[in-house]
Amino acid sequence: MKYNFDEIIERRGTNSFKWDSLELLKEWGITDHFNKNTISLFTADMDIAVAPAIEAAMHKTVDNRIYGYSFPSQDYYDSIINWFKRKHDWDIKKEEIIYSPGTVFALGIAIRAYSKEGDGVIIQRPVYAPFTGQIEGHNRVVVNNQMLLDEEGNYSINLKEFEELAKKDENKMFILCNPHNPSGRIFSNEELKIMAEICAKNNVVIIADEIHGDLIRKDSIFTPIVKTTDKTDHIVTCTAINKTFNVAGLHASNIVIQNKELRDKFQKTLGFAMPTPFTINAVIAAYNECDEWLDEINTYFDGTIDWLMNFLKEKMPKVKFVRPEGTYIFWMDFRAYNISAADIKKRIYVDANVVLESGSMFDPEKGDGFERVCLSSPRPLIKEAFERIVKAFEDIN
Ligand SMILES: Cc1ncc(COP(=O)(O)O)c(C=O)c1O
Incomplete structure (x- = not known):
């Protein structure tokens, strides 16, 4: 490997949400146990240095010494257009791209642009918690199309129920x-096409959060939903370099909206959002110069996932999991231990002193007994965390 992804970089003392934010962790109900020996594997960013091309782009920006108002140049748009053509065979036009300072931020804008207070917004739990936060925070109603879970731990979409919900005015x-x-699932083209067409028929706007779409596990293929159907007029796609290239702190999201009416509504609600000069240069460097880095980091994550799967099979055979198809996220089912969610949490967060994210954050009704780990840290840290977790379950393993 060309890059040393095993390098441990100290993030404490850098205003890191993952490593410095005990107050927020308490407030959000994640944990109130955090000290200098805690291993934090909760939020989805990498404890791994960015690609050298992004580092160089940041240095170049700093060296200019002026950080005034900046706007996305033709180079910026070209880098996005070329990336999605090259990686996903998706033709995007410049005018279809709207910069947003973050993806969750864009979800809020979309909710305001395409619905009114009291309207329902469909999500599929378990799912990323801020979906719920944005819907409820804007006084809309969460409409949950619960994902189906089989005996082996595979999730799928309840398409029949989805259609019933989409039909409701x-x-x-x-x-x-x-x-x-x-769950780390990548939905099949067939599932995506069916959902896209159900929504088109029932005038339901789709906000496709595809920001993990370039973090793809070996042998898996990701297809943007707009590539699975010719009915795309009701689809708003969120893209970002935030996760892919570990620059979430730069808030670099780009929202692609093909339909002019939807685009105008989004733009009007957003107002005028300008990226920082750091963000602009990071996007250009990431999309133009970091293909090889991304291939390597994806291979590294595959290796970490292989390691963890073998480790759990051997040392914690009661933990159920399915190999993720995308993301560096790993979803674990601890229910076979037959202990309470609070006991699972105490063993992991307090006894092992490792911070994960509990299932109830993703699914308040059915999430108990599940834990999510982000495998986006150097492998030695992941190994140490799971060695500690095994010890904390020693008496019941
Ligand atoms: C599915 C999903 N959407 C959005 C986000 C946050 O994106 P952003 O930092 O661009 O708001 C995350 C972060 O974990 C995520 O997993």
């Missing part, structure tokens, strides 16, 4: 998460 939007956080 009060349900105006659907937020799709693909690749799916937390």
Whole structure:
């Protein structure tokens, strides 16, 4: 490997949400146990240095010494257009791209643009918690199309129920998460096409959160939903370099909206959002110069996942999991231990002193007994965390 992804970089003391934010962790109900020996594997960013081309782009920006108002140049748009053509055979036009300072931020804008208070927004739990936060925070109603879970731990979409929900007049939007956080599933083209067409028929706007779409596990293929159907007029796709290239702190999301009416509504609600000069240069460097880095980091994550799967099979055979198809997220089912969610949490968060994210964050009704780990840290850290977790379950393993 060309890059040393095993390098441990100290993030404490850098205002890191993952490593410095005990107050927020308490407030959000993630944990109130955090000290200098805690291993934090909860939020989805990498404890791994960015690609050298992005580092160089940041240095170049700093060296200019002026950080005034900046706008996305033709180079910026070209880098996005070329990336999605090269990686996903998706033709995007410049005018279809709207910069947004973050993806969750864009979800809020979309909710305001395409629905009114009291309207329903469909999501599929378990799912990334801020979907719920944005819907409820804007006084819309969460309409849950519960994912189906089989005996082996595979999730699939209840398409029949999905259609029933989409038909209801009060349900105006659907937020799709693909690749799916937390299960790591990549939905099939067939599933995506069916959902796209059900929504088109019932005037439901789809917000496709595809920001994990370049973090794809070996032998898996990701297809943007707009490539699975010719009915795309009701689809808003969220893209970002935030996760892919580990620059979430730069808030670099680009929202692609093909339909002019939807685009105008989004733009009007957003107002005028300008990326920082750091963001602009990071996007250009990431999309133009970091293909090889991304291939390597994906291979590294595959290796970490292989390691963890073998480790759990051997040392914690009661933990159920399915190999993720996308993301570096790993979803674990601890229910076979037959202990409470609180006991699972105490063993992991307090006894092992490792912070994960509990299932109830993703699914308040059916999430108990599940835990999500982000495998986006150097492998030695992941290994240490799981060695500690095994010890904390020693008496019941
Ligand atoms: C599915 C999904 N959407 C959005 C986000 C956050 O994206 P952003 O930082 O661009 O708001 C995350 C972060 O974990 C995520 O997993």
